[in-house]
Amino acid sequence: MDGNGRWANKRLLPRIAGHRKGVEAVRATVRAAIEHGVEYLTLFAFSSENWRRPADEVTLLMELFARALEQEVAKLHANGIRFRAIGDTSRFDKRIRDLVAEGEAKTAGNTRLTLTIAANYGGRWDVAQAARACFRAHPEALADGAAFEPEALEPWLAMAYAPEPDLFIRTGGEQRISNFLLWQLAYTELYFTDLLWPDFDEAALAAAIESFATRERRFGRTGEQVHGTAA
Ligand code: IPE
Ligand code: MG
DSSP states (O other), X not given: OOOHHHHHHHTTOOHHHHHHHHHXXXXXXXXXXXXXXXXXXXXXXXXXXXXXXXXXXXXXXXXXXXXXXXXXHHHHHHTTEEXXXXXXXXXXXXXXXXXXXXXXXXXXXXXXXXXEEEEEEOHHHHHHHHHHHHHHHOGGGGSTTOOOXXXXXXXXXXXXXXXXXXXXXXXXXXXXXXXXXXXXXXTOEXXXXXXXGGGOOHXXXXXXXXXXXXXXXXXXXXXXXXXXXXX
């Protein structure tokens, strides 16, 4: 979700006004995702690199996150949405950590849509924490010469509860992944739009899904194999 600051700048508003408007875009996108039958929606809200921003912006973002958790979790629950958070939440203050834990517990049984918020998340952090947890559980896997398949890490990744994403959407015009779900995006279709996040809405999601529908996903195979026309 990129472009909140530029959205505000264009209107001569403080950056936080863009972040506030961004929360509205989140609401609209969650609604639209449900209408499209999306089962997993993962939003990159705050990266492990965002701490480098000016302290007052970080403070306001935390306040906004806490308030959104306080106000939205009951609504998510009423709509059958399971809420999850991924990332190193140990760096957040207790109020946010408690709200996240309460929200996850309250909505754990819901099945309509799993809404994951990536907060203080980084793809490299995820792979590193998975490796640490895996080797703690299986110290023998570190033995010299022991075979180690990539799949062995997967149960330990932050999003082990979800399938790999089909579609990645980045708003705001930049064409990079910025340390989002690095491992899980290996075969994901990438979609970039110049729309700024606060302008993202139902029509924008529909356009992204339409683009996705035209992609041929071969997972390393040939087009002939995929179409069943291989000799
Ligand atoms: C994304 O918008 C929101 C967060 C990273 C919290 P930005 O704040 O990065 O907006 P721009 O890139 O400055 O427009
Ligand atoms: Mg940005």
